[in-house]
Amino acid sequence: MFEPLRHKLQQTFSAQEHYDPVWERELDRGDDAGYFPHDSAVWVVHGGMSPIAAGIRALLTQALHPGALAGVAEHSDYRTDPLSRLAGTIRWIFTLTYGDTTAANAACARVARRHEPVTGRYVSGTGEERDYAANDPGLAEWVHIAFADAFLRSHEIFSGPVPQGADAYVREWAMAGELMGVANPPRSDAELRSAIAGYEARGELAGGPRVEQVVSFLKNPPLDPAVLPGYKLLFAAVVDTLPENHRRLLGLQRPALGPLPLPARLGGKAVLGVAGLALAKRGPAELAARRRLFRLGVLSDLSYPEAGMTGLDPMPGGYSHLHLRERVGSGRAAFDALAEGILTWSLHRRSGLRTRPDTPRVKLGSRVELGFGVGPARINAPCRVVRLIDETTRSGFAYGTLAGHPETGEESFAAVLESDGSVYLEIKAASRHSNRFFAMASPVAEAAQRLATRRYVAAARELAGGHQPGVQAL
Numbered sequence: 518m519f520e521p522l523r524h525k526l527q528q529t530f531s532a533q534e535h536y537d538p539v540w541e542r543e544l545d546r547g548d549d550a551g552y553f554p555h556d557s558a559v560w561v562v563h564g565g566m567s568p569i570a571a572g573i574r575a576l577l578t579q580a581l582h583p584g585a586l587a588g589v590a591e592h593s594d595y596r597t598d599p600l601s602r603l604a605g606t607i608r609w610i611f612t613l614t615y616g617d618t619t620a621a622n623a624a625c626a627r628v629a630r631r632h633e634p635v636t637g638r639y640v641s642g643t644g645e646e647r648d649y650a651a652n653d654p655g656l657a658e659w660v661h662i663a664f665a666d667a668f669l670r671s672h673e674i675f676s677g678p679v680p681q682g683a684d685a686y687v688r689e690w691a692m693a694g695e696l697m698g699v700a701n702p703p704r705s706d707a708e709l710r711s712a713i714a715g716y717e718a719r720g721e722l723a724g725g726p727r728v729e730q731v732v733s734f735l736k737n738p739p740l741d742p743a744v745l746p747g748y749k750l751l752f753a754a755v756v757d758t759l760p761e762n763h764r765r766l767l768g769l770q771r772p773a774l775g776p777l778p779l780p781a782r783l784g785g786k787a788v789l790g791v792a793g794l795a796l797a798k799r800g801p802a803e804l805a806a807r808r809r810l811f812r813l814g815v816l817s818d819l820s821y822p823e824a825g826m827t828g829l830d831p832m833p834g835g836y837s838h839l840h841l842r843e844r845v846g847s848g849r850a851a852f853d854a855l856a857e858g859i860l861t862w863s864l865h866r867r868s869g870l871r872t873r874p875d876t877p878r879v880k881l882g883s884r885v886e887l888g889f890g891v892g893p894a895r896i897n898a899p900c901r902v903v904r905l906i907d908e909t910t911r912s913g914f915a916y917g918t919l920a921g922h923p924e925t926g927e928e929s930f931a932a933v934l935e936s937d938g939s940v941y942l943e944i945k946a947a948s949r950h951s952n953r954f955f956a957m958a959s960p961v962a963e964a965a966q967r968l969a970t971r972r973y974v975a976a977a978r979e980l981a982g983g984h985q986p987g988v989q990a991l
Contacts, residue, residue: 522795525743531604540608541801542876545808547617550815555807558679558686562668563614564803566789566796567675572603573735573755575667580731581722581766582659584649587639590727592651599738613693615806625696642723654698659721661694661702662712669706674758674782675789717762724766732767747788754785804875808882811901819917820925820951824903827915827929827945836926836947842933843974846940846981855932855940856912858980864930867976868969879914881905889969898922910934913943924948930973932981942977944970 527536553559562568580586593602612624635651649656669686672679679686683706694702703709716722740748753772756764764770772779799807810816817824826832845855858864860879865872871888883902900916906929913931918924926948933941 522743522791525741526792526795529600529603529740529744530607538801541611542805544612544616544620544802544805545812545876545880545882547620547809548813549617549619550810550813551615551617551806552621552692553614553689555810555816557689558681559614559689560803561679561681562672562686562690563610564799565672565676566793567672568610568668569789569792570675570751570755570785571668571671572606573752574671574758575664576735577732577755577759577767578663578667578763579660580728581724581763582656582663582716583639583641583723583725583727584647584656585659585663586727586731587637587649588635588651588656589731591637592635599734611800611802613696615802617809622696628697642720652698654700657697658694658699658702658712659716661697661699662709662716665690665694665703665709666713669709670758671755675754675786722763722766724768728766729768732769747791750781750784751788753779753781754788757781757785801875804884807884808875808880811882818919819901819903820920820922821917821927823947824917824927825915826947827927828904832945832947836949839928839944839946839948839970841944841970841974842941843977844939845942845974845977847938848940849934849938851940851981852910852912852932852934855942855977855981858977859913859930859932864973864976864980867979868972870969879905883916884919885916896923898924900928903927904929906931915945918948918951923951925951932977940981942974942981944973 524536528534531538580589609624609628613621616624629652632651637649638646639649641647651657665687668690669679669683672686673683684704687706687709688704691702691704703712736749736752737745738748756769757771759767759769772781807816807818811818823833826836832838846852855864858867861877862872862874862879862885865885865887869889872885873888874883874885876883879902881902881904885900885902887898887900889896889898899919899921901919902914903917904915906913906915911931911933913929915927915929917927926946928944928946928948931943933943935941
């Protein structure tokens with residue numbers, strides 16, 4: 518139902534006709550947890566849908582500083598190619614938020630290099646002519662403050678209070694300011710508000726013709742017709758959230774019908790709600806970060822403690838065990854084909870499961886949501902890859918269950934090449950019911966498991982070329 522909208526939104530945010538979030542998925546690389554922990558206020562504020570509104574608010578707020586606005590107006594192609602600029606900003610934010618420290622430092626260095634030629638002169642809010650440089654710490658300070666305020670206020674208004682507190686977000690995100698050359702960024706909500714008030718009191722913020730041009734563009738940007746109506750509703754909601762003095766400088770008014778104010782914020786929340794239905798709860802960048810953290814042992818969201826137990830002999834007690842080997846082909850080519858099918862989720866798809874992985878190819882830490890059943894009886898079963906099997910004659914992976922899975926435990930799938938050339942599909946599982954409801958439905962679950970196993974074997978024969986089978990049930 519939401520697939521066309523999802524496609525349009527992905528095109529908009531990535532500036533790609535054919536969306537493929539390669540750089541986001543590659544944030545699973547790296548050897549540390551990054552600057553911001555997975556339970557940080559930064560992850561909370563930069564996750565979800567409120568950043569869409571925050572992006573609009575940040576652009577409007579940043580435009581109030583004539584120096585920042587001059588850099589955009591004189592050195593940016595935002596009018597002719599606004600989506601590329603948006604995509605570049607998103608890449609910086611997500612890399613800094615979710616990447617390891619090496620990736621985050623590289624992203625900041627890349628932005629600094631792009632800012633080097635951004636210099637010129639501008640007329641300040643007090644009428645003085647001044648030099649500007651995008652990498653100047655003073656100008657970078659305003660950009661950082663406007664960004665932090667926009668993202669924090671948008672989250673508070675459209676998503677609710679930050680669980681860790683507003684001070685935590687400002688304090689944590691100060692690291693981003695320091696990485697971009699800001700000498701002493703605000704470290705509390707009070708300091709953030711005071712810093713903005715200081716710019717206002719010194720007369721450093723101003724409106725004028727250039728601001729009007731930017732506002733006119735932001736009111737009606739060249740977006741896809743399928744996205745534009747929702748954007749306009751969200752723009753009106755963002756305008757409604759701005760401080761009155763900022764609205765006045767921007768030449769904007771709160772949405773109203775004559776003397777009656779319109780419930781613009783409700784419209785904005787509705788737009789973000791629809792976007793949330795169309796897009797995944799967690800984007801590719803956050804999912805990649807979680808894969809890295811799982812690989813590093815920083816984060817584990819498995820619903821059982823014995824990760825990797827399908828690689829043990831014997832497997833731990835307290836679980837129902839399955840160990841099946843079935844001959845499905847012969848020869849190195851059949852082995853390679855089966856291994857490739859396992860590692861690209863093709864075995865699961867061919868078996869009839871709805872398969873939604875966060876990586877097109879299996880990686881350590883990959884998250885996959887399996888779906889089986891129909892209609893109201895459809896069951897979603899989330900899993901995470903806990904082990905890769907990478908040997909000359911054995912190839913595959915094991916995944917473990919996450920919260921929401923009807924079972925608790927682990928299952929592995931491997932292509933096995935024996936010395937006589939026979940190719941086997943080997944499945945090992947250790948599982949138990951996750952709650953009483955599924956325990957009561959045990960006969961149904963066991964029948965479903967037998968059916969799934971038969972389908973796995975049939976799919977493996979297709980992948981391996983359908984040679985004469987021979988069964989060894991152990």
